[in-house]
Amino acid sequence: MEILNVSLTFLKVGVVAFGGGWSVVGLIKQEIVPHWMSADAFNSLIAIAQSTPGPIALNAATLVGWQKAGILGALAATFSVIAFPLLAMSLALAFSKYIPLKKDLADESLRSGSMAMILMTLWTLLPHTSLPMPWIFAFAAFGITAFTKINAVWVILGAGALNMLLGVLH
């Protein structure tokens, strides 16, 4: 039953998975926090998804499925999240001659949709606390990744190591 639940959720996420991993992360969060896991647990999970090779939306799906229903859950989530995109592409390849879609207009509409999704992602991920630490970490990460070419992976690993070090010093 859990596996069916996981499959349906990620099938749904796959249908609107536009605009890169981060906008999809917001959707996944909307679906599973707080009834499947806490916001904190979800953020840690996303950090793992980002520091492991592979597309982040796919990794996030695999990890959520794994936590929820073991290895079969992981398989179900992974294949569910890509099921609709694969179907859509196959149909488009088969029928591309017959679709009178204006590509540039469709592109612009999708880009607006994807930006709105990234905005929503940001909104749902903002720390719900007045403690300074999460805000400092988030702003520092924004500064580094928005204005330098440093890979986000190093920011994630660095922040984890720094927080560990702070714990040891305490």
Place this chain on the structure above:
Amino acid sequence: MKTPAKAEGIAKTVSPTPWRIFLTLARIVSLTLGGGYAIVPAIGNAFEKQGWIKEEEFYRVFSRAQVFPGPIALTTSFLCSYRIAGARGAVAAVFGVVLPPFFALILVGGFISLYGDTELFKRFLHGAGAVVPGLVGSILWRTARNRKWSVRIVIEVVTLAVLLAVFPSSAFFILIGGIIVLYVGRLVWKS
């Protein structure tokens, strides 16, 4: 990877069999950290180096891939492999992109279930998780900077974002409906 052909600056041409496509993608995906937008250029590079596709054509496929939902690394590889090796190539691409991260995560997940309860590891995950809003902010910043802004686009993005924030449980329908409305709006009322 240093082949004599590469040293001479000539693309080494091997035919793109499904198995070779699978291996090429699996190697790239399992070695590239940083998500889809880091993986795609690496794939373009590798496909071009093996003489499978020209760079301009690869990026034309890439921009088409963005029209579809799903991880951009997956959609780009799928469409590209279909073009160079047909349906079997496309199937090989799916497995090449999906399997390596799957097994990597199972390993990482096993590690976490062993060490996840230690105080030190919890602190690590807590710190790593805290930077995520900042990363999303920077993606938003980079996307916004690379777009030609107009009043219409601001209205589109803000309206959709507010709807999503106010009715989060209907995000799915808001997006599907919203994208269709925007498309039809652009067809009917060209700014």
